[in-house]
Amino acid sequence: MFRLSGRLRSALIIGGQGIRSRKLRTFLSMISLFLGVLAVVTVQAVAETANTLRLADLELHVGKDGTRQMYVPPMADAMDAALTSVAGRPGAVGMMQYQAIIGEPNVLPINQGAAPFDNNDGGYYGPAMEMYCDPVTGGCRPVQNEAAAQPKGQAIELVLQGLTGDVRQFRPFRPVAGDWLDFGGEPSYSPRLVLNKEAAKGFSRYRIPAEMRVEGATANPTPRIVGVIDDGNSQPTAYVRVDEMRNWMPRTTANQMYGPGLQLMFAPSAGETEALVMRKLTALGVPADMLHVETVNARKNIAGELAIMRWIFLGMAALVLLIGAAGILNVGLATVGERVEEFALRRAVGTPRSLLAGIVLAETLLTGLLTAAAAIGLAVVALDVGAGLLGSRVPQLQDMTFPWQAGVAGVIAGLVAGLLGGLIPAIRAARIPIATVMRA
Template structure:
């Protein structure tokens, strides 16, 4: 029984055959580039959409299954809301929007929206800290606050806790991305209450979420918690996030375009198949000679498959390169806020896998036919 050849010489022979037939190899690669490129573009678009659509939605509205109840800010409601937040089994935070508190920029005089918070806010709305450290929720001599990128560009911020009071200097402890393009500041509630307290025009927002819970269950539990602690809300708990709906829409679009890309890739597979069958007759004597010199049927099949897979990988590499160039060129123009240097590695991996699979499928039939060529072919030559 003849032994199989080691993979090294077989792949070396496949590479040599590709190099000697560079023109035909280029045509085979070209038939694959468009198909693999479509797959790469879909993966890149999916990753970019997650940054452009899903991430801002989480920052502004909260992660999946985020619910909110609101109430007027009174001492009783503040205490009740704090109890709801502390006893909540998942992530919960308390936001207070107080129209009487003013933060303004000294240079421009522009007023900035103030958001007072306590609890696990960043577990619900995962603000990335770009510079500095997120302020601790405890009283300090100088108010420490976080600002978004729009507010950080203003500079010279001062806070006026109550109408007519003397503006106080603040310490900007962090610059965060909160998904908003308008200037906003985030200040710990204890720091604000120690200077202003709760005003009549302020509104409390209890935001809460649960992992692995159905939406109806989370809503019911939040309503029950508010009733149990005597929080007189402005209505039933409302879902404030749209992450699941956006993700479902993006997944549907991704699946649709992947199907189109798969059809395009199938054309490339057929191209490799046609070229493989055309070259089979030209190389029949070579394969028969290899068989007569000791190569097995499996050796011949592996040789043909290795060539087609290398062609597939070459086409996939070219497609990934074109996809990278398009990403670097188009993203700064059409997707504001996405870093053009962050080309998704997953797109390259998927593209290479698609190219290798296409080469394997396109070379399967020629490999099978080559392995079945009779040794007598070389005797008739």
């Protein structure tokens, strides 16, 4: 069992009695120190929260740390070989990206180019504008193509992500409603779709017929919406089993897609599957310089930028903490001045100088700990209230807990401030001569 030494125990007991006997002065010391400790706790808590939120956002878009990614060039044989190699294998998923329009035929979609519904101004997401430039005059004017002449109707354009397996093991999408894709059993001829929140917004605003058009498909299938997830993407996106889409697409067009190519994701434990894919692609004549695997290391990528911000704000918090330590120092010096006769009497009855210094230090350290506890408690309540108010706008905050690193930083800050503020008064108390009691 851990036991305190006699002098340390005596210093803590007498120091606690001193705090109880001078409650107002202790309260004033805590006020001067409270803002400094609260600043340190707040900076640490905000830094850890920002790190968690930023990492969660990167995991949604890029993948969890350790995920290995590879892009297969758009070569029909290579893509078929890669898809068959990862289909049904644990720790490996392939993703193919298409553009799809769901709704009335022969009309322009409401959000051309799969644009977000609240920012549907064409722009980056809209179709390219054709221009005609007169070689004689040099003047240019937009030319309306045949598709642009179509009227707008009840149709929505979205990005269609074809999956060979459950991608949530790499990108932890948050469920909103319904179910996720079921990759067991035979592929259905009615493609099952899971929408992201932006795509679901369009279907909730407009009455859209269940007819899906994908370039190169032999017919327009009837999709079924089975769920909604939050993937952190502002562009309308739907997720589908890739084999259900390829039921409607001949081999010559099944590999015609948008984006950089077929994306493969491997878990660190899926080394055999990764090696198998590399061997097959190399055997099919894919150049080695087009095959490279990258490992996701999101935490390392954001560590530098967050560390700079953290140190800047910690420096500002340290200045506030020093002001609080100066307040404890002033109160401590005044307290020692009032207790000169008490300390001199203790010296006269044999109390060691180290114990006198320990009594003063114990008071300031206990004051620092009490202040740290108050600051941490306020920070915990503020985080809970903030998460409750902003949880609907920032879903990541709903499961956020108070970071223990901020609590440790607050305790350390309180002890350091108590030590800095009580060191000089402790030295002065230890140097009080015994003769002082005679003058009393």
